[in-house]
Structure formats: structure tokens, C-alpha cells
Amino acid sequence: NAGVTQTPKFQVLKTGQSMTLQCAQDMNHEYMSWYRQDPGMGLRLIHYSVGAGITDQGEVPNGYNVSRSTTEDFPLRLLSAAPSQTSVYFCASSMTGGDGTEAFFGQGTRLTVV
């Protein structure tokens, strides 16, 4: 029972490099989202998706792109990494969004941009 799987667990990037954080869920959830966790800032929503082909911005979307071509996958792309994007990233999924349904989180990806 995998739940929400994030890869990689750790990543170091140089400023200006690009990369994709992968997120996959096997629970057939429609709603998926990406958060970043920074000290003193809590969990901040980056982007979310209410279903395949539909994405929208969260609180801190700048510098990140997402797409949702399948129900299972919701990758997060950093086109040109900046030190300010050093953070721990969490992907989450739930049956629906906006109705109190429990969200399941992945284990996180710790990203360092140097």
C-alpha cells in the first residue's frame, strides 16, 4: 500500500539548474497538491490540481510549474532553481478538495539550491 510516493528524497542543485520533483499516488485521488515547508513559515501551498488536466496556483506559485496528465502523477518543475527555493517539499492527495477530506502526504523531498 504505497499511498503517496515522492522522488527523490534528497537533491542538491546549483543555481539556475532545472529539475522535476516527482509525485505519484495509487489511491485514485482526484485532488493533488504541492507544499513547501520552511522554518517559521509552516506549510505553504504552491500549486494544486482538482483532476487530470486541471491545475491552479496556491499561495507561493512563482518559480514553479506543474502539470497533471494522469490522475496518478503530479510533477513539480523548477525551471531555474534559486537559493530561495531551498526547502522541504511535500506532495499530498485526497479524494476531493475543499470538503474536509483527509489529505495524505508523501515523505517529502529535501531540496538544497547552492
Added chain:
Amino acid sequence: DQQVKQNSPSLSVQEGRISILNCDYTNSMFDYFLWYKKYPAEGPTFLISISSIKDKNEDGRFTVFLNKSAKHLSLHIVPSQPGDSAVYFCGSNFGNEKLTFGTGTRLTIIP
């Protein structure tokens, strides 16, 4: 502008005593609040929720109280156990599809 505020970054409580974690909000347009618990190097996990039509929800040692007139909710843990040491986040959707969270409170249970 943070719609959910957890003003206590940390809290230490003796084992066996009550832990009270607080959350304030500014937007009255919400359907529910949820509490999540997070251990180091793990993703957050769902703990308990409360609907806007209730003022209390209880699940074992965990109880959520909602005071809509004060725009305040609290999570009570009784009795507190060492395994409760974690960071706790409260969050809500505020009537839309975005689940947003507060900054979290780090709870330490002292044996």
C-alpha cells in the same frame, strides 16, 4: 496574508498533563478545520477535524474546540504522551479548494 495563525511556535508539557494547542483565523468562510501532526523527516499525517457547524469534536485523547465568535480553535491532548512530541499544523480551505495551514506549533512532551 496568513489566514490561519498559530502564535505559539513551541510548547512544552509534562507527560500525563493536558496539552493545548491554539489556532486563530481571520476568514469566517470555512467549512471545516483540520489538524495534522508531523514527525521529523516524515510527511504530515491527519489527526482530527471539525466542521463549521460543530463546536467540539472528540477522538480518543484528542479534542478540538471551535469558538466561531472569537475565530479561535484549540486542540486538547489528554493525557499527553511522549509520542505526541511533534509539530502540529491547523488548516482550512476557507470555502475554496485550497487547503492552507498555519505556521505550526512544536509540542515537546517531557517525561
